[in-house]
Amino acid sequence: MARRKVTPTDSQRPVKLAQPPPPPSKPTKRAKKTTARAATSKKASCATVKPEVNTDKNPNRWDDWVPQDRLRKFTDENRELAKNLVQEMNAQRKSTASRPSNAASVKKKAAGSDRLGSSARASEELGTSRGTKRGRDGKEVEGTEKEEDYLRRPAIKLHIPDNLKSILVDDWEKVTKDHKLVPLPSKTPVNVFLDDYEDHEKQRRREGSADWDILEEVIAGVREYFNKSLGRILLYRFERPQWQDLHSQINKGAGELSGKQVADVYGVEHLLRLFVSLPDLIAHTNMDSQAVSRLREELFKMVQYANRTIPKYLTEAYENPGDQYIESVR
Known part of the structure; x- marks a missing residue:
């Protein structure tokens, strides 16, 4: 007797279950920060645009939202200003790295050169207030400052063409x-x-x-x-x-x-x-x-x-x- 080939009906076929979706991955700190920035940027676009400044090769915590009044147009004058500021900052870093740690060496170095490179006339007039003056009893005179305090003050270098x-x-x-x-x-x-x-x-x-x-x-x-x-x-x-x-x-x-x-x-x-x-x-x-x-x-x-x-x-x-x-x- 010949065998009859039986074809399973749809109800008899094995059911292939769909794979469950993978669990959502936990957002990283970087993704959270990016999302927060995007939301902040979207809110800011409705009022005042604040571009984000990313510092190259530095941690993200150094990034900053910059208002428009702190931005400058890309002109030759502003490019020259930026160039001079970079040169001054590099020179300041070098001088800070090579500055002696003890106060005696700082005094000796400051006495031998004009730290700001200004005219000799201004140095003669104003240099008297740099050191600490003392009275006959050895006490410091009121109104004077120590030279270390003077050297810590912010200084500028004004570029003269x-x-x-x-x-x-x-x-x-x-x-x-x-x-x-x-x-x-x-x-x-x-x-x-x-x-x-x-x-x-x-x-x-x-x-x-x-x-x-x-x-x-x-x-x-x-x-x-x-x-x-x-x-x-x-x-x-x-x-x-x-x-x-x-x-x-x-x-x-x-x-x-x-x-x-x-x-x-x-x-x-x-x-x-x-x-x-x-x-x-x-x-x-x-x-x-x-x-x-x-x-x-x-x-x-x-x-x-x-x-x-x-x-x-x-x-x-x-x-x-x-x-x-x-x-x-x-």
Whole structure:
């Protein structure tokens, strides 16, 4: 009898069960952080955009959300600023690594060189407050500071372009060697330069913003520094009789100089000398490192503006004061 091939019906066929889905994996810290950042970024896009800055080769905890007022446009001027800041930071790291640990070595090194590279005139005037003064009884005099505290203060290095350096050298030679003077009152005094710079910068800033207010504060500070420091640290010996005569006229409040400031009389030739001395002057303030860094950016812009526009502010020719003036100086 022939066998009949039996085909199983659908109900008789073995049922193949589907594999259960794999259990959800536990999210890593990185995934949580990325999700949180995405959510924060989505919320921020509804209000103010804050780009995230990732520090290369550094832990993620160093990443930061940066507001728009801390960003700068990609311009040649800002590229130059960034380049100078990197150079200064590298130089500061090298000097910190090679600095002796004991206080005696620090004092010896600081006494042998000018830490800020500023003019000798500013160092002579301000250097007296660096060391610790003591009275006859051996106690420290109130109002002075230890040199270690002075060296710990935030310092800046203000980059002076070569063009302005050459102007400073020519100015020094004309006054000290050729015995000539800048004609005063200047036709384009310091206040004119500062007003022009303020008008130029305000066109690039939003009125009422923090940048706008900082600009006004920095310009007012530079003007005040110039008025206060000119007769103390910014003049050569040959210029002092000229200064004494003009200063007496300003104090009397009569004549052509009535109601004038020093910044209304002297020109950019002397303002350039202040730029050289500013790092040493700022080192004697109580500003924190963040304020010093922002001040350095503003001063850098001012110096760059001076470098571009300096020809129209310089005096045409130095004047010969005469034999009588020269003899009075000797």
